[in-house]
Amino acid sequence: MAALTFLSVPRAQSPLDRAPPTRAVNAVFRVRPRTGFLVVAASRRLVAAAAAPAASAAERDKPxxxxxxxxxxxxxxxxxxxxxxxxxxxxxxxxxxxxxxxxxxxxxxxxxxxxxxxxxxxxxxxxxxxxxxxxxxxxxxxxxxxxxxxxxxxxxxxxxxxxxxxxxxxxxxxxxxxxxxxxxxxxxxxxxxxxxxxxxxxxxxxxxxxxxxxxxxxxxxxxxxxxxxxxxxxxxxxxxxxxxxxxxxxxxxxxxxxxxxxxxxxxxxx
The missing domain is CATH 1.20.910.10 (Heme oxygenase-like)
Known part of the structure; x- marks a missing residue:
């Protein structure tokens, strides 16, 4: 039975990837200061991006x-x-x-x-x-x-x-x-x-x-x-x-x- 193979596919780097988290969120505030959901969405993307490497490490370390x-x-x-x-x-x-x-x-x-x-x-x-x-x-x-x-x-x-x-x-x-x-x-x-x-x-x-x-x-x-x-x-x-x-x-x-x-x-x- 074949085991699962995890592939890492390169993706284009977005401005949010290149910018530090605080600057990326501040940019959203300046463009649309009254649209709160954009701030939340940006924050969630940043948290997910930061968490991804940790999840991969946990998978590698699994007994x-x-x-x-x-x-x-x-x-x-x-x-x-x-x-x-x-x-x-x-x-x-x-x-x-x-x-x-x-x-x-x-x-x-x-x-x-x-x-x-x-x-x-x-x-x-x-x-x-x-x-x-x-x-x-x-x-x-x-x-x-x-x-x-x-x-x-x-x-x-x-x-x-x-x-x-x-x-x-x-x-x-x-x-x-x-x-x-x-x-x-x-x-x-x-x-x-x-x-x-x-x-x-x-x-x-x-x-x-x-x-x-x-x-x-x-x-x-x-x-x-x-x-x-x-x-x-x-x-x-x-x-x-x-x-x-x-x-x-x-x-x-x-x-x-x-x-x-x-x-x-x-x-x-x-």
Missing amino acids: FIEEMRAAAMRLHTRDQDRGGEKEAPMEPPVDKWEPTVEGYLRFLVDSKLVFETLEAVVHRAAVPWYAEFRNTGLERSEPLKKDLEWFRQQGHTIPEPCAPGITYASFLEELSVKDPQAFVCHFYNVHFAHTAGGRIIGKKVAEKIHIQKELEFYEWEGDLSQLQQDVRAKLNQVASGWSRAEKDRCLDEMEKAFACSIDLRRHMFP
């Missing part, structure tokens, strides 16, 4: 994580989020899913493979700043391992990873080497989507397939909001060293990241 969140929100519909812009959702509403235990297990197995891949990439840190995302507290491969063991003890057969998980994991490995900024977009989406909509999905699916257990996949050690804030700070820190083109490359990958995550969930809806 990059806010841009990432805005890019993600635009992929929701208004029913899903107030900031949504999609005409139609990218997947059916959870209430219309018809999950089975077998399908849910395939989702958990594929999710485990994806989280293992993300964790392995940042642990190796072939790109040095990947190391910033080690041991964030949002890692999910170990909790998923414990959950799958619990299902096995209940008599369920644990499947091998399926095509969606294998394909996504392989894609992440390749992306982490060839396109680090795009990889970070997937890292962000996988972790933060799970802490938000993923928890809602987990609860509703568990109700539909009658799981009488709170899975560790949906539990975090410590304060989740603080863990999230710490990762946001790391993302902002890393992105502060990127060019505008590199930031835009990260944002452009958001729709692909959404599509890959939805592919993992297809095990649970028709």
